[in-house]
Amino acid sequence: MHVLVVEDNALLARNLAEVLQQGGHSADFAGDGPHGLKLALEQDYDVLVLDLALPGMDGLEVCRHLRQQLPRRLPILMLTARDTLQDKLAGFDSGADDYLVKPFAPEELLARCRALALRRQDYQLAVGALCIDRRSQTAARAGQALKLNPQSYRILLALAEAHPRILTRSELTRKLWQDEPPDSDALRSHLYLLRQELDKPFDKPMLQTVHGVGFRLDAEA
Incomplete structure (x- = not known):
């Protein structure tokens, strides 16, 4: 300590x-x-x-x-x-x-x-340089606070809790909307917003798309 x-x-x-x-x-x-x-x-x-x-x-x-x-x-x-x-x-x-x-x-x-x-x-939950605080529902990467909307935070938390496992699109959809997913592809929009905060300011992206499978966090990023 x-x-x-x-x-x-x-x-x-x-x-x-x-x-x-x-x-x-x-x-x-x-x-x-x-x-x-x-x-x-x-x-x-x-x-x-x-x-x-x-x-x-x-x-x-x-x-x-x-x-x-x-x-x-x-x-x-x-x-x-x-x-x-x-x-x-x-x-x-x-x-x-x-x-x-x-x-x-x-x-x-x-x-x-x-x-x-x-x-x-x-x-507190950490994946590489990412730190998530469940109590305050905030996150930071390499000490830089991330400005996340509620859905982006829930996506990030789900990916961090699953790490290093890959989460499928259907798993993420259930975590966000349970058994009532929206008609439109809202997940794509929320993932885009999450990437803008989590990855855009940094040299290497942390949120990875595993084509044909789902999404995961790269702890080495």
Whole structure:
């Protein structure tokens, strides 16, 4: 597990570092909001431990920026000395996944981080450079967010879940429209729109047509 800890209390940060290292995990640290935001956007972490009261930019603002700018879903555990219901709701509204009130036992923080990391694995799906987040229903290729309409997203998700198997046209049609497919060849139109987002900006196409069989994703693209 690779964790980013954004905490301006140096003593607490050192204690967290020891707990994470003893548990066999690695961690990066930032002591203010802007630095933490920069690291979270540039690196791939399993969990972000984010203090609420930070210099430069508070934890709520960092959280909101990440939810707006980061194409993948990063689990966020917010730390704070504030324990009112209003404070907790503000944290969740900003996009935090969990909330821990100071003081706390370091072992509890580690347990919560592990739970968040496992939860992330449940709703994230990767095929090569493609990352799909089932919870937010978003996708990114090589870190670049894809602007998909609902049907394009469902096609991409079906292909990713089936990978490396080929999905036939009839299988894709059933996944999109069950037993009531449209009269027109709507699938062709949706595949075209998907390719515009998934493949056009890149050198090598990921969505492949296997003639006479169906469609698949190329994880090497």
